[in-house]
Amino acid sequence: MRASDRAYARLLDEIQRGVLAPGTVLGEVEQAARLGVSRTPAREAIGRLTAAGLAHQLSPRVTVVSAFSADDVRSLFEVRRALEENSARLAAAKSNPAVFSELAAAFAAAHPENGEVEADAYYELIARFDAALDEAVANPYFTNALRTIRTHLARARRLARDNRARLRASVAEHRLIAEAIAAGDGELAAHATHVHLHNALAAILTSLAAAPAGSEPLTQDPLSEGTP
Amino acid sequence: MRASDRAYARLLDEIQRGVLAPGTVLGEVEQAARLGVSRTPAREAIGRLTAAGLAHQLSPRVTVVSAFSADDVRSLFEVRRALEENSARLAAAKSNPAVFSELAAAFAAAHPENGEVEADAYYELIARFDAALDEAVANPYFTNALRTIRTHLARARRLARDNRARLRASVAEHRLIAEAIAAGDGELAAHATHVHLHNALAAILTSLAAAPAGSEPLTQDPLSEGTP
DNA sequence: CTACCTCTTAGCGTATACACTAACTCGCCA
DNA sequence: TGGCGAGTTAGTGTATACGCTAAGAGGTAG
Numbered sequence: 001m002r003a004s005d006r007a008y009a010r011l012l013d014e015i016q017r018g019v020l021a022p023g024t025v026l027g028e029v030e031q032a033a034r035l036g037v038s039r040t041p042a043r044e045a046i047g048r049l050t051a052a053g054l055a056h057q058l059s060p061r062v063t064v065v066s067a068f069s070a071d072d073v074r075s076l077f078e079v080r081r082a083l084e085e086n087s088a089r090l091a092a093a094k095s096n097p098a099v100f101s102e103l104a105a106a107f108a109a110a111h112p113e114n115g116e117v118e119a120d121a122y123y124e125l126i127a128r129f130d131a132a133l134d135e136a137v138a139n140p141y142f143t144n145a146l147r148t149i150r151t152h153l154a155r156a157r158r159l160a161r162d163n164r165a166r167l168r169a170s171v172a173e174h175r176l177i178a179e180a181i182a183a184g185d186g187e188l189a190a191h192a193t194h195v196h197l198h199n200a201l202a203a204i205l206t207s208l209a210a211a212p213a214g215s216e217p218l219t220q221d222p223l224s225e226g227t228p
Numbered sequence: 229m230r231a232s233d234r235a236y237a238r239l240l241d242e243i244q245r246g247v248l249a250p251g252t253v254l255g256e257v258e259q260a261a262r263l264g265v266s267r268t269p270a271r272e273a274i275g276r277l278t279a280a281g282l283a284h285q286l287s288p289r290v291t292v293v294s295a296f297s298a299d300d301v302r303s304l305f306e307v308r309r310a311l312e313e314n315s316a317r318l319a320a321a322k323s324n325p326a327v328f329s330e331l332a333a334a335f336a337a338a339h340p341e342n343g344e345v346e347a348d349a350y351y352e353l354i355a356r357f358d359a360a361l362d363e364a365v366a367n368p369y370f371t372n373a374l375r376t377i378r379t380h381l382a383r384a385r386r387l388a389r390d391n392r393a394r395l396r397a398s399v400a401e402h403r404l405i406a407e408a409i410a411a412g413d414g415e416l417a418a419h420a421t422h423v424h425l426h427n428a429l430a431a432i433l434t435s436l437a438a439a440p441a442g443s444e445p446l447t448q449d450p451l452s453e454g455t456p
Numbered sequence: 457c458t459a460c461c462t463c464t465t466a467g468c469g470t471a472t473a474c475a476c477t478a479a480c481t482c483g484c485c486a
Numbered sequence: 487t488g489g490c491g492a493g494t495t496a497g498t499g500t501a502t503a504c505g506c507t508a509a510g511a512g513g514t515a516g
Contacts (some may be wrong), residue, residue, distance in 0.1 A: 051279055076369055078369075142307050232499080267500095289509080
């Protein structure tokens, strides 16, 4: 694996998990030293993060990890609605029903509310579901747009993770979507996706309101402390 | 302006205009020499093209300009429908009506069928319309997804350009969309966008069928000649 | 004559040196 | 004492050198 890929993967993971808080300056030399690569692959990794929108240039000389606020979550879900409702509709028209029947069964058997291990398995299942959707839609531009959105979504996902009631409901919602796609019912799949996204967004925003900025460095900008 | 930006802008333009045909190998050293920059910015430019999907790696050592077939046009329009119908709906809910009233008037006055100069002016107007949509939706993730799609769309656009009847109809369709947004009628805006995209796609596919691969190097892959 | 192996070469990935620019600090002048 | 200007420094942008890998060509053996 290339050094630039390792650097990118590691920086991406650290941003998604919040280890690198929004506002953190991503200096080439600093990150290169920290990640054990030279400036060239470090530069490429930071450039890819910037292109993906996870970092942005404050000035020609300073790149920082992008902020991620409740507004960003709302914006993200606006795009998710646009893309995922349609991908569900398209998948219902084009997919192999057996694949989504199997997924529906897997959702029926999932119990992410039973602790960390099963929650991890559930997120694996969702990744499998997303991959099946991409394959059914068979549209590289769609897949690409969704990948970008999912990359950002990972920053929000952990916020709702420890909400057991929400996880339980999420399972049922995914199951319905999978069943609708398997049945070839595009309208139901799209509407069920809409409902799912509405509920997921509401849960995340509730979590955010209950644990406002400060308990988690989610919207905090360390730089702004120095520029009053 | 940075050398890597100039290199990227030039390569992007050449790909969009078809000067660099699909399948053309993008070698670092070759492009660096041709564009008058060193390997580092050339490499960054090619990397950005790859990330955007306009080029892709055939093997770890050879990157080529991506193909762009009729299927790609169809896929692109699937995503356009998903994104633009919703952006029109959102813009109708959030926009400043005056902006879109002015745009509707500009569309009413546009006559792209009257030659090259007015056609260029029309594409400028469409760019202005797109920018107004982005500003109204006020969602950076939406804007980003649409930018990617528009970048690819540029490769298809020129195919329908010289179709005067289509240009005339396109003006009327845009005018209706702008008026619907100005009136705050999200449903009409979305449906009018759907109709517009349907007609635009049909026109492009007709052009493609009339001028199949060979008259334009659009789907041709020079490399495949050497690998029977 | 064909197939496989080896050697050569071209091109990429990474590291690093050089240059330029912007920002910060220190000193001077008002 | 405050503001402006010059010098220094840190960090990016670009160029280039080095090493490695993969692909192709040529030779030899079956």
